[in-house]
Amino acid sequence: MINPPILYSFRRCPYAIRARMAIFYAGIPVEIREVELNNKPEHLLLISPKGTVPVLHLEDKIIDESLDIMRWALAQHDPENWLSFDNEVNLLIKSNDGDFKYFLDRYKYADRYPNYSQEHYRQQAEVFLTELESRLVNANYLCGNSISLADVAIFPFIRQFASVDKEWFQMTSFYSLNNWLQTFLTSALFGSVMKK
Numbered sequence: 001m002i003n004p005p006i007l008y009s010f011r012r013c014p015y016a017i018r019a020r021m022a023i024f025y026a027g028i029p030v031e032i033r034e035v036e037l038n039n040k041p042e043h044l045l046l047i048s049p050k051g052t053v054p055v056l057h058l059e060d061k062i063i064d065e066s067l068d069i070m071r072w073a074l075a076q077h078d079p080e081n082w083l084s085f086d087n088e089v090n091l092l093i094k095s096n097d098g099d100f101k102y103f104l105d106r107y108k109y110a111d112r113y114p115n116y117s118q119e120h121y122r123q124q125a126e127v128f129l130t131e132l133e134s135r136l137v138n139a140n141y142l143c144g145n146s147i148s149l150a151d152v153a154i155f156p157f158i159r160q161f162a163s164v165d166k167e168w169f170q171m172t173s174f175y176s177l178n179n180w181l182q183t184f185l186t187s188a189l190f191g192s193v194m195k196k
Contacts, residue, residue, distance in 0.1 A: 004029045006057040007069075008044050010037060011194065014156030015066035019054040020193040021152050022070035026077040030056070067093065070149060082152065085143040089150040092142060096154045100128040104157060108164050125161060129174055132158070136176035140183075155184045 007023065007030045009016040023030055035044060040051050048055045048064040056063040056072070063069050074083050103125040110118035132154070135142050142150045158181055162169040170178060184190055 003059070004031055005059075006031045006033055008033050008035050008041075008048075008053050008055040008057070010035050010053045011196070013053055014160050015052075016054040017156040017159075017190075017193060018153050019056070019066045019069040019073075021156075021189055022073040022082075022149075023056075024193050025080075025082070025152075025189055026073040028073055028076055067097075067153065070153065074149065080147060082147060082149045084146075085148050085150070088143050089148055089153075092150045093153045095128055095131070096157055100125055101157060104161050108160065122164075129158075129161075129177060132180075133174045133177045136180050141180070151180075151184070155181070155190075159185065 005028070007019070009020060009032050011017075011034060020032070033041070033044075035041065035053050037053075044053075044055060045051050047057055047062045050064065052064070054064075054066055054069055056069045063072055071083070103121050106113040106116070107118060107121035107125055110121060113121070132142060139145050141147050142154065158177065162178075162181060172178075
């Protein structure tokens with residue numbers, strides 16, 4: 001009997017952060033098992049052989065994709081209607097999880113990808129940031145004036161990008177994006193999922 005559900009997680013992983021945020025927002029009690037990525041527990045590898053986090057072990061199924069975990073949680077309880085704007089949300093998240101994540105990894109770990117400079121990777125990532133900035137100039141959130149799944153799904157990756165060079169990021173013309181990021185960084189929801 002899996003009660004409460006078990007969530008395999010890694011505190012700083014952006015995929016795990018967004019899954020935890022959706023679960024906490026939905027008010028679903030889970031047992032969080034923090035995973036050491038270089039020493040993954042046997043049980044995790046047994047239920048999800050790819051060995052990535054997050055993984056949610058429910059009574060009747062295993063969910064091992066962060067977006068699927070988010071959608072499952074919101075299907076249980078979504079008091080602020082995060083699941084609205086579905087098509088628009090899907091396109092934004094696809095851009096985040098695709099090209100932006102690709103260049104974010106190379107920007108953050110530029111020494112592992114010596115084909116181009118760190119600045120080159122950053123400039124490529126800025127294409128997506130520019131799109132987000134243009135959305136946030138006239139609205140509080142990415143799809144309007146209320147929070148959506150896109151905001152929570154994308155926020156941990158923007159946090160990771162900003163933390164590579166905080167001073168540079170704060171000095172950019174991404175004023176609205178900086179404000180949006182601060183809103184999430186100082187939120188009770190983010191604070192609650194990042195407790196050690």
